Amino acid sequence: MKNTITNGNTKLILLHPYIQKQANPNRLWLIALVSVFAVASLLTLVYTRESFHITTTSATATHITNTINNSQETLPKSVMKALVHYAANANSTNHMSQTDIKQILDVLKQCISPCNFLVFGLTPETLLWNALNHYGRTVFIDENRYYAAYMEEKYPEIEAYDVQYTTKISELKELVTSVREQSQNECRPVQNLLFSDCKIGLNDLPNQLYELSWDVILVDGPRGYWPEGPGSISAIFTAGVLARSKKGGNHKTHVFVHNYNREVERVSSEEFLCQENLVKSSKDLIAHFVVERVMDEQSKKQFCQNHPTTTSS
Incomplete structure (x- = not known):
């Protein structure tokens, strides 16, 4: 539903909220879905980097320890x-x-x-x-x-x-x-x-x-x-x-x-x-x-x- 208000040479067109709601439901769902996916991806990336860092640090420490131990043995x-x-x-x-x-x-x-x-x-x-x-x-x-x-x-x-x-x-x-x-x-x-x-x-x-x-x-x-x-x-x-x-x-x-x-x-x-x-x-x-x-x-x-x-x- 559209209302037109004339004030001199200026025309102001107002859109009824009901029309906005009916016109963009798919877009809103798409935006919401993309947002959720983006947040999930971000959390996954952060977790993976933390896990990789911990694993790498642990492996490096183990390697150094083994090297020292082997040197002491040999x-x-x-x-x-x-x-x-x-x-x-x-x-x-x-x-x-x-x-x-x-x-x-x-x-x-x-x-x-x-x-x-x-x-x-x-x-x-x-x-x-x-x-x-x-x-x-x-x-x-x-x-x-x-x-x-x-x-x-x-x-x-x-x-x-x-x-x-x-x-x-x-x-x-x-x-x-x-x-x-x-x-x-x-x-x-x-x-x-x-x-x-x-x-x-x-x-x-x-x-x-x-x-x-x-x-x-x-x-x-x-x-x-x-x-x-x-x-x-x-x-x-x-x-x-x-x-x-x-x-x-x-x-x-x-x-x-x-x-x-x-x-x-x-x-x-x-x-x-x-x-x-x-x-x-x-x-x-x-x-x-x-x-x-x-x-x-x-x-x-x-x-x-x-x-x-x-x-x-």
């Missing part, structure tokens, strides 16, 4: 000491080559923790071996009791014992012959060395060491570069017997012999670790043997299936 003090020590002496001529170290490291990484690692000889790599086997047990055997005591005092994390060697490199041929003659008696491939009377067997180590199942053995001592030196014949013989007499754990023992290019190491390894057990002999100075625990009676009476026919004097 870089304990003993590892840092070893790295510093090894870096400081990197130019030493007595160091083992990186290729040889990697061979041993690869085996240690595959070892089921805790790994029992026996090392003959305190060398420039001592702290490194102990650090690389951080979650296992690493034991060092050396002929110098003063140096063993010094290392334990300076590095409390090192477990070292001294032992008396009675062999001489100049007697290599005679020693090998005597072991062959007693391979079914005192110098058996499978025995408890603690009670052994074999001349080249080490029977004066701490009793507990004979009870452990050694997963990895490294022969890098004793000294053996002059005729009257003890050489490694006793260490290699002992490693062979410990591997074959293993009581528990994995039935295989990885035995590494350093300075394999020298006669006493090569001949002793051929006799007591055996060529059929040789996995790899690198162009550097290390040989890798895998010796299995002996179960059958025949193998308990001899070290190798085929002994070398000659032994260098």
Whole structure:
């Protein structure tokens, strides 16, 4: 309904409210719907941003915490000491080559923790071996009791014992012959060395060491570069017997012999670790043997299936 009021030349048109109400109901509903949708979208956006912020913050905090924890686990003090020590002496001529170290490291990484690692000889790599086997047990055997005591005092994390060697490199041929003659008696491939009377067997180590199942053995001592030196014949013989007499754990023992290019190491390894057990002999100075625990009676009476026919004097 429309009313017109004339006032001079001006006309004023008034629309009745009833007509406005009837003319725009759909538009009002549309406006209301859009408003509700806009408010809902705004609230959703605010909530999502808050949730995302909280989630991201929490994830970042967790990541940082894990990183710190992992750093603490993978870089304990003993590892840092070893790295510093090894870096400081990197130019030493007595160091083992990186290729040889990697061979041993690869085996240690595959070892089921805790790994029992026996090392003959305190060398420039001592702290490194102990650090690389951080979650296992690493034991060092050396002929110098003063140096063993010094290392334990300076590095409390090192477990070292001294032992008396009675062999001489100049007697290599005679020693090998005597072991062959007693391979079914005192110098058996499978025995408890603690009670052994074999001349080249080490029977004066701490009793507990004979009870452990050694997963990895490294022969890098004793000294053996002059005729009257003890050489490694006793260490290699002992490693062979410990591997074959293993009581528990994995039935295989990885035995590494350093300075394999020298006669006493090569001949002793051929006799007591055996060529059929040789996995790899690198162009550097290390040989890798895998010796299995002996179960059958025949193998308990001899070290190798085929002994070398000659032994260098």
